[in-house]
Amino acid sequence: MAExxxxxDFWASMFGMRGRVALAEKGIKYEYREEDLKNKSDLxxxxxxxxxxxxxxxxxxxxxxxxxxxxxYIDEVWNDKSPLLPSDPYKRAQARFWADFVDKKVYDTGxxxxxxxGEEHETAKKELLExxxxxxxxxxxxxxxxxxxxxxxxxxFVTFYxxxxxxxxxxxxxxxxxHPKIIAWAKRCMQKESVAKTLPDQQKVYEFAxxxxxxxxxx
Numbered sequence: 036m037a038e039x040x041x042x043x044d045f046w047a048s049m050f051g052m053r054g055r056v057a058l059a060e061k062g063i064k065y066e067y068r069e070e071d072l073k074n075k076s077d078l079x080x081x082x083x084x085x086x087x088x089x090x091x092x093x094x095x096x097x098x099x100x101x102x103x104x105x106x107x108y109i110d111e112v113w114n115d116k117s118p119l120l121p122s123d124p125y126k127r128a129q130a131r132f133w134a135d136f137v138d139k140k141v142y143d144t145g146x147x148x149x150x151x152x153g154e155e156h157e158t159a160k161k162e163l164l165e166x167x168x169x170x171x172x173x174x175x176x177x178x179x180x181x182x183x184x185x186x187x188x189x190x191x192f193v194t195f196y197x198x199x200x201x202x203x204x205x206x207x208x209x210x211x212x213x214h215p216k217i218i219a220w221a222k223r224c225m226q227k228e229s230v231a232k233t234l235p236d237q238q239k240v241y242e243f244a245x246x247x248x249x250x251x252x253x254x
Contacts, residue, residue, distance in 0.1 A: 040065035041093040043079050045072055047243050049142070050102035051090040052194035052233050057106045059229035060185075061113040103134055106190055119187045130181055133173060134191035140166045141195055149205045149244050150251040160206040167214045174216055178223060185227060189220075193230055196221040200237035201244040 044051035082098035092099040110119040147159035180188035
């Protein structure tokens with residue numbers, strides 16, 4: 036029986052992009068279904084009744100929810116090519132820890148940066164730069180977060196690269212100046228076809244975020 040793989044997603048979602056990058060790394064053909072987040076499809080509500088959110092990977096009719104779980108699932112099911120998680124249990128735990136750090140820190144703080152004003156905005160900017168500093172220290176001199184090869188943590192974090200221009204513009208800072216190692220790493224990742232063909236244009240993402248900001252702040 037031919038495998039049927041469907042991804043319910045939204046183009047600007049850094050979480051949805053993770054599944055797209057992982058599937059591309061593995062060379063898996065799939066059906067992409069863009070969701071209208073204001074008018075969610077019956078399929079999305081049926082496949083993810085708990086959170087009612089994208090992304091959802093549907094593999095032979097069975098749903099897998101939450102982006103990092105989706106990437107791990109893809110890695111385990113299609114394990115004959117481009118392994119994303121290391122075989123060593125400690126290194127695997129470390130990769131999961133840092134991916135969880137990205138989820139808990141980068142998204143929420145980045146969201147505050149483009150959705151707030153005044154003191155809250157300035158606090159978010161400082162926090163985000165500190166978060167990137169922590170990530171830069173973890174990267175160190177390695178080409179990728181896991182070492183010599185593109186892996187799980189890289190998939191988890193590189194999708195935020197499409198939002199860097201929005202962060203920089205709203206925060207009035209330069210990622211290149213503040214965190215050159217992160218930018219060098221991101222450009223290294225962008226040399227991979229799986230990443231380059233997945234991540235949307237940064238200007239387009241900025242315009243999307245600007246629209247969200249105007250709605251949030253009533254501008």
